[in-house]
Amino acid sequence: MARPGTDNKGSCLLCLKAVKWIPVLFIVTIVAWSYYAYVVQLCLITVENTLGQVFYLIFFHLFFFMLCWSYGQTIFTDIGKVPSTFKISDADFEAYLHHNNSLEMQNRILENYAKTLPVTNVTIGGSVRFCDKCKTIKPDRAHHCSVCGECVLKMDHHCPWINNCVCFTNYKFFVLFLGYALLYCIFICLTSLPYFIAFWKGDLRGMGRFHILFLFFVAIMFGVSLMSLFGYHCYLVLENRTTLGT
Structure with missing residues (x-):
């Protein structure tokens, strides 16, 4: 049995998707x-x-x-979409969240995971670029698109005139x-x-x-x-x- 409000939420999402095609x-x-x-x-x-x-x-x-x-x-x-190899394990993500008060520990976890990945770009602070929404280490030039809800490879911009990311x-x-x-x-x-x-x-x-x-x-x-x-x-x-x- 569906939870109360689930159908309304699904209808709203469908309406939102339809509006994006206008x-x-x-x-x-x-x-x-x-x-x-x-x-x-x-x-x-x-x-x-x-x-x-x-x-x-x-x-x-x-x-x-x-x-x-x-x-x-x-x-x-x-x-x-960013390959699955860039996504950190659930255990590493839990450890990452556990050290949310220590940027140094969080960066150490990400650096340890990114050793085997072809990543060179870092943040302004010198940390590994990471998306906590996708639980993914960002490859160079990858960015998170809030409209698509995904980290996108070589993202240029999200274009409403094509209802898609230009990437x-x-x-x-x-x-x-x-x-x-x-x-x-x-x-x-x-x-x-x-x-x-x-x-x-x-x-x-x-x-x-x-x-x-x-x-x-x-x-x-x-x-x-x-x-x-x-x-x-x-x-x-x-x-x-x-x-x-x-």
């Missing part, structure tokens, strides 16, 4: 709408030149596919996603610009012209944001650093 759903909705606005309203209805339609559709679908693939890989790639396992896909998303926005801006100008001249007719108008503005807005973010992460890659400074 930013992802927002991005997916924007991308799906951009597909309709570009393919249907711009290419199939507005563009009259058949050769132009073919050119636009081929390159658009190339960028669209790469954008969706990299975004999906970034979201659904499992976070890089060792999916950082490549994250950078690719930023790059392909930027190319996607640039392509849309360049190819829709003549029709955006035609809109302001009054040469476009029908309700579809508003889709083209908003498509251009949305592509510009996201493109500017992505340009700075992609450039920043390219800099971090060249410097072999993360946003956490390691």
Whole structure:
């Protein structure tokens, strides 16, 4: 028999997990709408030149596919959890807690366990980096993510737009996603610009012209944001650093 309040707690956790997917759903909705606005309203209805339609559709679908693939890989790639060899035994953890008034004794316990581990980074005080929530000695560049509830290898940051940690396992896909998303926005801006100008001249007719108008503005807005973010992460890659400074 379940304890009183257990069901309510489980329902709250499910609701919290569902809420975390709202930013992802927002991005997916924007991308799906951009597909309709570009393919249907711009290419199939507005563009009259058949050769132009073919050119636009081929390159658009190339960028669209790469954008969706990299975004999906970034979201659904499992976070890089710290190997079990870095987790101290229950007996050592009990001894660690027993000496909670002596930092020297605690550090001695951790140093003794970390002798066989490839760990070089230490705290500002020179102690072994340890996560008492995961009972794990932290490998270099590993950090505890409070959202995921795990110590994550080479953690960069927890991104709400992918509902996942950007870390060792999916950082490549994250950078690719930023790059392909930027190319996607640039392509849309360049190819829709003549029709955006035609809109302001009054040469476009029908309700579809508003889709083209908003498509251009949305592509510009996201493109500017992505340009700075992609450039920043390219800099971090060249410097072999993360946003956490390691």
